[in-house]
Amino acid sequence: MNQIMHRTRNSMPEKKRIELAAMLNQSLADTLDLYNQAKQAHWNIKGQNFIAMHKLLDDLAEGLVEQVDIIAERVTGLGGTAYGTTQHIAQATHLRAYPLDIFAINDHIEHLTQNIAILGEMTRTNIDKTDELDDFGTNDLYIDLIRFLDKYMWFLEAHIQK
Numbered sequence: 001m002n003q004i005m006h007r008t009r010n011s012m013p014e015k016k017r018i019e020l021a022a023m024l025n026q027s028l029a030d031t032l033d034l035y036n037q038a039k040q041a042h043w044n045i046k047g048q049n050f051i052a053m054h055k056l057l058d059d060l061a062e063g064l065v066e067q068v069d070i071i072a073e074r075v076t077g078l079g080g081t082a083y084g085t086t087q088h089i090a091q092a093t094h095l096r097a098y099p100l101d102i103f104a105i106n107d108h109i110e111h112l113t114q115n116i117a118i119l120g121e122m123t124r125t126n127i128d129k130t131d132e133l134d135d136f137g138t139n140d141l142y143i144d145l146i147r148f149l150d151k152y153m154w155f156l157e158a159h160i161q162k
């Protein structure tokens with residue numbers, strides 16, 4: 001994806017900022033996709049543990065939307081352009097498509113944790129990459145994101161573990 005860049009006095013070389021903008025825009029698409037999936041589950045789950053899970057999924061969605069805003073504003077803060085439209089996300093996301101015909105809590109946990117794992121793996125890679133690029137601002141963003149994803153992986157998996 002071509003990164004539309006803007007003139008800035010930011011002292012980081014443009015080549016580096018373009019690389020970071022591309023990385024962050026990928027994370028933006030994936031995190032927005034996961035946000036939509038969390039809401040999809042929040043609205044449609046059925047089962048004995050409904051209310052607890054309904055609320056937990058809304059906390060997940062709320063946390064993701066905060067992360068989304070931080071990611072998008074890091075793109076623009078580096079002189080880039082944030083790509084957040086539904087049409088763009090649909091073609092850019094690296095997550096697995098979320099089924100529309102699942103309802104059982106365990107099925108939602110299965111699909112959400114699969115995608116949290118995919119985003120988590122990419123986030124860990126981006127922690128290393130931003131460290132190599134000496135961009136500690138973006139590195140810190142990814143460290144915060146991985147702590148959040150690891151926490152919700154635990155919250156969700158605890159429902160199906162014994």
Ligand SMILES: [Fe+2]
Pocket residue numbers: 042058
């Ligand atoms: Fe709601």
